Amino acid sequence: MGVSKEIVCVGLCTYRRPGMLQKALNSFAKVELPEGVRTILLVSDNEEGNEENLEIFEMFRTSVPFECRFLQEPRKGFTNNRNRLIDTSVELGAHYLLIFDDDQTLDTNWMKELLACRQQYDATAVRGKVVYNYPKNMQMSSDIFEVFNNRKVYRTGDVLETSGDGNSLLDVQFLEKHSLRLNERYNDVGGSDALMFYQMADLGGKLVYCEEAISYEEVPESRATDQWALQRMFRAGYTRYLMQKHRLGTGRALHKNLSFWIKRRWRYFFDKLNHRVSAGQLAVDKAYLDGILAAILGRSFSEYDQIHGY
Structure with missing residues (x-):
């Protein structure tokens, strides 16, 4: 009687981007699969009855040696x-x-x-490296681009507080043991993945970074703009308050964010008056603070009204 293989699922979400879906699937077909593992690819389409995506999937499924399953999630939202x-x-x-x-x-x-990084660092989750490929006809100004893409540099094995979940590994058994899922409150605004990683750490889990697990993200022209970058910073401020409210309670989150907002607002006016930072930095700071205030005041916001890509 043979020993059962460890099951590893690879998940891909899609919604009305058939061209990108095709590219993503083609790239996974070239990924080297680990030995001694049963690999199952899951493609979850957020639109029932999308025949184009189903056709792309079926053509892919018949061309690869591993198991593939096509899911259709009727409830809208990331x-x-x-x-x-x-x-x-x-x-x-x-x-x-x-x-x-x-x-x-x-x-x-x-x-x-x-998988190797998870084993080496005994991690509950692993975040891989994302390389962003911007279009040639980018409409984002250089000063906002410089600030927006000034990301902190991590090394393999560094423990992260939180992250997005695109290009990541999750310990499924840990999630099930603690009944941990992405919070539906964030369906339209985004940030549910970041909250889940915070909650994972609160429950004793560990998220680590892996420099060698690389994905390449295609940035559409509609996202390579000042407007989109500032909207993303607004969302970061908006979800900052929502996540802290969820984890700390309304009172503590309100006190913490109002104190932060007042201090940063004064600094914003001081920087603007004395020309201490670039116009791009000022715009990014303002968008972030506006997002915090909008969330505190209970104003609605949706990140996913527009489809970016093809």
């Missing part, structure tokens, strides 16, 4: 679609779920590197 991947991985008895997005392509060692 969070619902991601949770469908987690729930299906639990049903299949998977040990791990590796996630990438339909606007990403993968390095051939992507899967092996995520």
